[in-house]
Amino acid sequence: MNIPMLDLSDQYKKLKNEIIESLDEVMSSSQFILGGNVKKIESDIAVFSNVNNGIGVANGSDAIHIALQAAGVKEGDEVITTAFTFFATGGAIVRAGANPKYVDIDPITFNIDPNKIEEVITDKTKAIIPVHLYGQMADMEAIKAIADKYNLIVIEDAAQAIGAKQNGKRVGELGTAATYSFFPTKNLGAYGDAGMIVTDNDDLAEEARVIRVHGSKPKYYHHVLGYNSRLDEMQAAILNVKFPHLEDWSNMRRKHAKTYTQLLNEKLSHIIQTPIVKEGNHHVFHQYTLRVPKRDELQAYLKEQGISTMVYYPMPLHIQPVFKELGYKDGDLPETEKAAKEAISLPMYPELPVEHQEYIVDKIMEFYL
Structure with a gap:
């Protein structure tokens, strides 16, 4: 694919x-x-x-x-x-x-x-x-x-x-x-x-x-x-x-997110973290973002399988070169820096076929299991 x-x-x-x-x-x-x-x-x-x-x-x-x-x-x-x-x-x-x-x-x-x-x-x-x-x-x-x-x-x-x-x-x-x-x-x-x-x-x-x-x-x-x-x-x-069409598209995104989460948590809940929606929040899933170990290796593997992914964002703003005069350094924002090493976003758009989602999850399971 x-x-x-x-x-x-x-x-x-x-x-x-x-x-x-x-x-x-x-x-x-x-x-x-x-x-x-x-x-x-x-x-x-x-x-x-x-x-x-x-x-x-x-x-x-x-x-x-x-x-x-x-x-x-x-x-x-x-x-x-x-x-x-x-x-x-x-x-x-x-x-x-x-x-x-x-x-x-x-x-x-x-x-x-x-x-x-x-x-x-x-x-x-x-x-x-x-x-x-x-x-x-x-x-x-x-x-x-x-x-x-x-x-x-x-x-x-x-x-x-x-x-x-x-x-x-x-x-x-x-x-x-x-x-x-x-x-x-x-x-x-x-x-x-x-x-x-x-x-x-x-x-x-x-x-x-x-x-x-x-x-x-x-x-x-x-x-x-x-x-x-x-x-x-x-x-x-x-x-x-x-x-x-925005509300319908958002509902389709939410449906796709539910599918991803169900499929991934069946086998990988002990390895990866699927998105958590805080109580009271209505999430519109612009991105479906996981926390995973070996993030860069997983991304490379999925690319080999024909699956596009994105990392939002690999370098947090506080350590971007353009902001160096602000005086921040590695370690100042530990949760931010950890997320930058673990976050990966999977394909997400309203018309995303469920067959594509199943293939993506199968390949993620192949990588980890």
Whole structure:
């Protein structure tokens, strides 16, 4: 077999006519920037997130950066986050002029450990960025309690977790704002870069709208230093076609995750750790990620068998060369560093055939047994 991590071809075949029609409407209208398609997807995603505002931007990285700036984070501030995440999280903090303060993760969920947050809070701390990794929300109730105690901003990095919930609350409801990525591989993906900020804070939302258009309001009158970071009409049109299917796709991912877990735990529960969903969490399984011994050897073996896998993420942010001036070293975040050596993600997408899952699990068992 040849099993990819992600195959978008079946999804496109089913939506092809709608997508082509929607793109033709955009091109015929000659309205390419911040038009009706952007307004619609902004409104729909805001409603979906149970908040008042959606602000479409160029990508998920900009969404974090702009949300921080719009919330008042500035040079010299400190922002607490996890080092077990994609580079954009830490990069956005630095681009906003602040310094990242990395804390360790909960080994069960791979998400930031709220019990580690208070010990790094200083008088320079302005915000916390929890990352809802792999599709499961961090412990937002505990994080919000800490933020309220110290009057801190909370920006949820939900690039991998659109639609995730915790005790009935969706991403975006418990933080000051949340940010989404619509990179093509995401649960709701465009056909290029795209992102969004969602928030109930009207002042933050308005500031973000100004920042995304070079800081101008009205046009050609610039009161803040902004950026050219707009969700364009063509990507918004594609998202508008795909968005009504998001919940079904998420349910299919959850079904595939259940299948993986049942098959793997039948024979390998004493060797590997399958994903654990914390009580009260609604996991949307952007990735299905295992903890395994001999991770690199397993990945090489599965590649030989035609199975694609990914390691998210092999080098945590606190020891990335670009952040060496922050002074972190190996051993500072032991759970994070352990996860970076053990985590491996298996193929996961809504149309994943069960036969592929069975083959993948058979080959994993061959490796270990």
